[in-house]
Amino acid sequence: MAAKAGFRKPRRIGIIGFGHLGQYLTTMIEDEGHQHGLELAFVWNRSREKMDGKVRRELQLEFLSESMQRSADLIVEVAHPQIAQEYGEEILKHADFMVGSPTAFGEQGVDAKCREAARRYGHTLYVPSGALWGAEDIQKMADRGTLKALKVTMTKHPDSFKLEGSLQEQKESGSSQRTVLYEGPVRQLCPLAPNNVNTMAAAAMAGHNLGFDQVQGCLVADPSLLDWHVVDIEVDGPVDESSGHQFTVKSTRRNPSSWGAVTGAATYASFWSSVLKCKGHGGKLVLC
Structure with a gap:
């Protein structure tokens, strides 16, 4: 038929x-x-x-x-x-x-x-x-080679992190106050927080001219964030030759989440x- x-x-x-x-x-x-x-x-x-x-x-x-x-x-x-x-x-x-x-x-x-x-x-x-807010724009800059630096900072309640090795120990030792758990290349962070830093990994894929070794990640545990996940993205582009000013973008994404959840509601x-x-x-x- x-x-x-x-x-x-x-x-x-x-x-x-x-x-x-x-x-x-x-x-x-x-x-x-x-x-x-x-x-x-x-x-x-x-x-x-x-x-x-x-x-x-x-x-x-x-x-x-x-x-x-x-x-x-x-x-x-x-x-x-x-x-x-x-x-x-x-x-x-x-x-x-x-x-x-x-x-x-x-x-x-x-x-x-x-x-x-x-x-x-x-x-x-x-x-x-x-x-990852602005992923397509980051990728467009990477395609043109104009993406000069990219940093993603993720801040959550400590119970929202599922960490491995030394990062888990660091989280436990600083659980009562805001603690920077990691700051550096995204590649080194991925195996230590495989379930928590997919946003950073997506940024490294979008910013492919920098990649996992040059895109920077910062992981922050903040016990005051009971029902939010916060993602800050900082983008640096080219410097204008005539003025000496650099193109920059900074965004903050506040995603409501249940206490202890790995993934925020909007995701x-x-x-x-x-x-x-x-x-x-x-x-x-x-x-x-």
């Missing part, structure tokens, strides 16, 4: 990770996906029982390797940077890939491997801007908007 005129096959979305953000995206696709030509292909979570009663059984994956057989058009990772590090190239053989944990690219070589896989197989590698809607933009842009990296 011939397809109905104007019929368009739904774009199938797979979700990797079923934390708060994964649950939100799953619900949005199930409840509103038909309005945007989307349908759920699968959901995978390390602890499968977490999906019971929330995800239809036939859509639950027991093993992540099964995702390649589900004919997904777009696979969205909102779990852990290890997913892109270990499976990024394989996923890009079969589908477009939205990396919700871009701290994965802080590991040497992962960025280049995923970009090359996207080019080779014609699928798009998407990096959501998340809490959920930002991720959904990013998913809606992921319609296939060919074999390249796209900020969304």
Whole structure:
């Protein structure tokens, strides 16, 4: 039977990770996906029982390797940077890939491997801007080579940070007062705070002429911030030769959040908007 005129096959979305953000995206696709030509292909979570009663059984994956057989058009990772590090190239053989944990690219070589896989197989590698205000403008400056410096400062309540090693010890020792936990290149911070500094990693991807080694990150624990996540972005551009003045932009984003939450409220809607933009842009990296 011939397809109905104007019929368009739904774009199938797979979700990797079923934390708060994964649950939100799953619900949005199930409840509103038909309005945007989307349908759920699968959901995978390390602890499968977490999906019971929330995800239809036939859509639950027991093993992540099964995702390649589900004919997904777009696979969205909102779990852990290890997913892109270990499976990024394989996923890009079969589908477009939205990396919700871009701290994965802080590991040497992962960025280049995923970009090359996207080019080779014609699928798009998407990096959501998340809490990074002005991502497209930063990328435009990087494309022109006019981005001279970029710094992202993230300030949260100490309980909103999930840290590793020395940073966790530092957080605990200074938990009663505002404490600068880290200030320096984003690359060195990514493995120490893989779930908290995706905004900084997205900035390093957007500011690609500086990259992870030159984009600066500053992580601040502030016990007075009970229900806010604050992101300050400082951009330096070229110096005007006639006046000697430098182009600068400074922005502050105050995102309401529940006490102790890793992700602020506005970031959920930002991720959904990013998913809606992921319609296939060919074999390249796209900020969304």
